[in-house]
Amino acid sequence: MRPWRFMGQEGSQVFPGALQPGAVVGRWRVLGTLGVGGYGAVYKVEPLDAPGRSFALKLSLHPDPARALREMALLLDRAWHPNVVRVHATGRWPDPVEGLPYFVMDCVEGLALHTWTETVNPTFRQVAMVGGSVAMTLGVLHARGVLHRDLKPEHILVRAREQVPVLIDFGAGDQTGAATLTTTTLPPGTLHLRSPEAIRFQQRHWRQPELRYPYREADDLYALGVCLYRAVTGHFPFPPGQEPELLAVAITERLPPTPRDINPQVPEPLSRAILRLLEKEPEQRPRTGEAAHSELMRGLLSGGAAAFEAHLFDEIPGTPNQIRRPSWPAQPYLTPAPRPRPAPEPAAPRRFPAWGWLGVAACLGLLLAGPGTWEVLFRGWTRHTTPQVPESVSAPLGHKLEIPPDRPHSVPVAAPVVAQKEEHVPVTTKPPVPPSPKPARALKAATLASCVAGMACASAPLVDRPTPPAEDCPLDAQEAMQKLEIEGIQWAAKFDPNRTGLVTVREGRAAVYTHMFEGRVRHNSMLTGTLYVGSKRVYGRFTQLRQEKTGETFPVCVELWFNPDHTRGVPRSEGGDENTAIVPNLMSVKGVWRYDE
Numbered sequence: 001m002r003p004w005r006f007m008g009q010e011g012s013q014v015f016p017g018a019l020q021p022g023a024v025v026g027r028w029r030v031l032g033t034l035g036v037g038g039y040g041a042v043y044k045v046e047p048l049d050a051p052g053r054s055f056a057l058k059l060s061l062h063p064d065p066a067r068a069l070r071e072m073a074l075l076l077d078r079a080w081h082p083n084v085v086r087v088h089a090t091g092r093w094p095d096p097v098e099g100l101p102y103f104v105m106d107c108v109e110g111l112a113l114h115t116w117t118e119t120v121n122p123t124f125r126q127v128a129m130v131g132g133s134v135a136m137t138l139g140v141l142h143a144r145g146v147l148h149r150d151l152k153p154e155h156i157l158v159r160a161r162e163q164v165p166v167l168i169d170f171g172a173g174d175q176t177g178a179a180t181l182t183t184t185t186l187p188p189g190t191l192h193l194r195s196p197e198a199i200r201f202q203q204r205h206w207r208q209p210e211l212r213y214p215y216r217e218a219d220d221l222y223a224l225g226v227c228l229y230r231a232v233t234g235h236f237p238f239p240p241g242q243e244p245e246l247l248a249v250a251i252t253e254r255l256p257p258t259p260r261d262i263n264p265q266v267p268e269p270l271s272r273a274i275l276r277l278l279e280k281e282p283e284q285r286p287r288t289g290e291a292a293h294s295e296l297m298r299g300l301l302s303g304g305a306a307a308f309e310a311h312l313f314d315e316i317p318g319t320p321n322q323i324r325r326p327s328w329p330a331q332p333y334l335t336p337a338p339r340p341r342p343a344p345e346p347a348a349p350r351r352f353p354a355w356g357w358l359g360v361a362a363c364l365g366l367l368l369a370g371p372g373t374w375e376v377l378f379r380g381w382t383r384h385t386t387p388q389v390p391e392s393v394s395a396p397l398g399h400k401l402e403i404p405p406d407r408p409h410s411v412p413v414a415a416p417v418v419a420q421k422e423e424h425v426p427v428t429t430k431p432p433v434p435p436s437p438k439p440a441r442a443l444k445a446a447t448l449a450s451c452v453a454g455m456a457c458a459s460a461p462l463v464d465r466p467t468p469p470a471e472d473c474p475l476d477a478q479e480a481m482q483k484l485e486i487e488g489i490q491w492a493a494k495f496d497p498n499r500t501g502l503v504t505v506r507e508g509r510a511a512v513y514t515h516m517f518e519g520r521v522r523h524n525s526m527l528t529g530t531l532y533v534g535s536k537r538v539y540g541r542f543t544q545l546r547q548e549k550t551g552e553t554f555p556v557c558v559e560l561w562f563n564p565d566h567t568r569g570v571p572r573s574e575g576g577d578e579n580t581a582i583v584p585n586l587m588s589v590k591g592v593w594r595y596d597e
């Protein structure tokens with residue numbers, strides 16, 4: 001156990017959680033207290049050698065230093081972001097080796113989100129911008145595998161000067177691959193900010209305290225919804241203060257009043273965007289921070305933007321700066337939430353029938369004998385597992401892109417795009433496959449049938465292809481995208497700059513052309529990368545950008561994006577086959593921090 005007090009130099013007691021102005025921690029002088037939380041005390045400090053500059057010093061009060069060390073590591077590395085508080089120094093105190101860990105960060109001159117809304121009474125536009133900015137930040141962090149896990153209004157500080165949010169307190173934060181610090185089913189947090197699925201998990205597994213809830217991006221987004229609901233209404237959607245059991249039932253089973261029910265001034269699109277974050281089922285929420293950002297911004301960009309210029313709350317006449325908080329209904333939870341679909345029971349392992357083994361043997365025989373069949377198999381494998389081909393290639397549309405010599409195995413050499421007339425002519429000569437309600441089973445049956453009929457098994461059409469694997473964006477590409485001002489940005493591109501309508505694209509190396517200026521990227525600049533033809537969508541990952549006119553090249557991480565549903569990949573139009581697909585020539589691309597599955 002760590003000491004909660006020390007003997008000072010003159011024999012007086014020193015309490016780390018209540019340091020007085022003038023106390024010295026390492027090379028920092030305490031100016032005052034900014035806050036004391038459950039895990040640390042945060043002091044406003046100045047450097048002994050540069051008085052007058054303010055910083056915030058968080059001194060761990062927790063008996064176990066692991067949490068503080070992890071928070072420092074996260075802030076110094078993967079959580080780095082302009083909207084996340086920056087760490088400048090670390091140390092231990094009073095003993096530089098054995099003492100309490102501390103770190104020194106920017107002192108954010110501003111207010112916590114809920115205090116900001118209730119003292120500054122900003123406009124809905126300002127709140128939407130702050131909320132959108134937090135959503136975007138979460139999107140970036142999530143793409144790097146970082147989860148905040150304790151998002152609440154107190155942890156979103158709004159800088160007074162620029163009105164931009166800064167996220168603090170990553171003490172409960174997590175990153176993929178890190179050993180878990182959580183010693184309870186749920187990570188540390190506050191019940192009224194927990195997602196319904198987290199509470200359901202705890203309710204389902206209360207007999208198994210050793211189980212850990214797999215906290216996900218959707219939990220952070222839910223918590224953001226709670227924070228924004230609080231910001232625009234002055235109330236939490238499920239206010240604390242009632243019995244925890246009742247609160248848990250309300251969170252999982254009942255719909256909260258809409259923000260507009262509480263504060264009729266809330267613009268409809270903003271109210272809707274907040275409710276989307278509070279959906280009971282994680283799949284119903286925006287899937288990423290970027291998607292949440294778009295939804296929060298949508299109303300601002302559309303015709304109803306005037307409603308966003310109103311201030312959040314009415315002010316009490318005669319008492320400027322005092323707002324009238326909207327009242328909370330006596331019976332807020334009149335609407336039950338729709339019942340979640342029951343999770344499918346895991347299928348019992350099926351015995352493989354004896355006739356199946358005969359089929360497998362026949363297939364194997366054919367594969368070993370048939371010319372080119374290994375290559376076909378390998379193609380299927382590489383499609384799902386190999387990272388992209390090295391990026392030395394850039395060729396104009398319609399040219400075959402070279403395959404670098406060090407390529408480890410055979411991947412279909414792709415003519416990147418086969419431009420096509422407006423009324424497309426399907427490029428496949430295969431007869432159309434009739435739609436089947438059970439594609440996986442149909443595929444197995446078709447494969448087996450073709451084996452028995454003496455055809456090469458692996459050439460059967462792939463019905464359910466996995467999406468390309470998740471992949472981090474390299475640091476140099478992240479930096480280049482920042483310079484180009486396209487990180488997290490979605491804009492238009494064309495497969496063929498001179499066409500409209502539909503085109504046929506083929507799996508493999510490909511080039512697309514940016515349409516209109518975006519950030520510092522010129523119109524008609526070329527993005528090169530790889531196309532993956534899935535069964536329902538075409539995915540594209542572009543790793544190099546060549547600026548139109550100047551010819552400068554930049555590493556980037558840009559994905560094919562589908563604007564209407566804010567997801568990766570462009571839906572296929574009818575036609576095409578396992579390696580070619582028909583898609584609109586004009587589509588969206590987006591600069592991403594991580595290529596996701």
Ligand SMILES: Nc1ncnc2c1ncn2[C@@H]1O[C@H](COP(=O)(O)OP(=O)(O)OP(=O)(O)O)[C@@H](O)[C@H]1O
Nearest residue numbers: 034035037038039040042056106107108154169171
């Ligand atoms: N960088 C900062 N600039 C200004 N104020 C800060 C800063 N960091 C923290 N604070 C203030 O100190 C309070 C406590 O900080 P923090 O939440 O990091 O501590 P904690 O012990 O982890 O708290 P919790 O119990 O919420 O987990 C914050 O709510 C905020 O008011």
